[in-house]
Amino acid sequence: MTLRPQPPTPVTEVHDSAAEALAAVDQQYTANRRTLVALLASANAPLSLPEIMELQPDLAQSSVYRTLGVLEQAGVALRIVTGDEFARFELAEAHSGLHHHHLICTACGSVEDVTLPSDVEAAVVSELEALAHRHGFAPADHQVDLIGVCAACQQAA
Known part of the structure; x- marks a missing residue:
């Protein structure tokens, strides 16, 4: 999996908007959430759970799955359902600017x-x-x- 050389929205703005969106649904912007937001912002395409785990092997899979659910609920991440066994996730347009x-x-x-x-x-x-x-x-x-x-x-x- 390759990463974008630079995200279209400055990283600090992505993190600020993600923190605001999470706060709006009474959620904290934890280190794991910050890591996943940064990863989604730098990815050149939507990522599946296995791809995320390959890029961030230090995170627990169950934690990543729960975190993606929270990010999706807050409107920070978008789930894309495909024909294979894994959904893909990307930063929502409101946060990526794309x-x-x-x-x-x-x-x-x-x-x-x-x-x-x-x-x-x-x-x-x-x-x-x-x-x-x-x-x-x-x-x-x-x-x-x-x-x-x-x-x-x-x-x-």
Whole structure:
């Protein structure tokens, strides 16, 4: 697993926003939570529990799993469900500053972050807002996940 050379949001801001989000749900920003937030902020793609354990072998797996649940509850981390046995986790957009979408492989469970050209993103937002309006829905955000088979799995088949 490779890491981003620099997170898009400065690390101090990520930690400050994570601490605020956790405080809002009456949770402390513990050392383990800080470690996982830093790891998610530096990852170049959503991470599975085994990948997290590989990158942070000094943490107990049960603690990591519980901590991810707390971070998800506080809106700091986002869980991405895939076709394999492990969900993936990433820093939520509100904390990372990165708006993106995902390509999710149903064969191997890989998740790739993708961004749309700004004009396409604007068209998607416009269409989603119109759809929401027609249904009397007040959207807060959106995420688009394309589910299919990655190039590597297609080639292997």
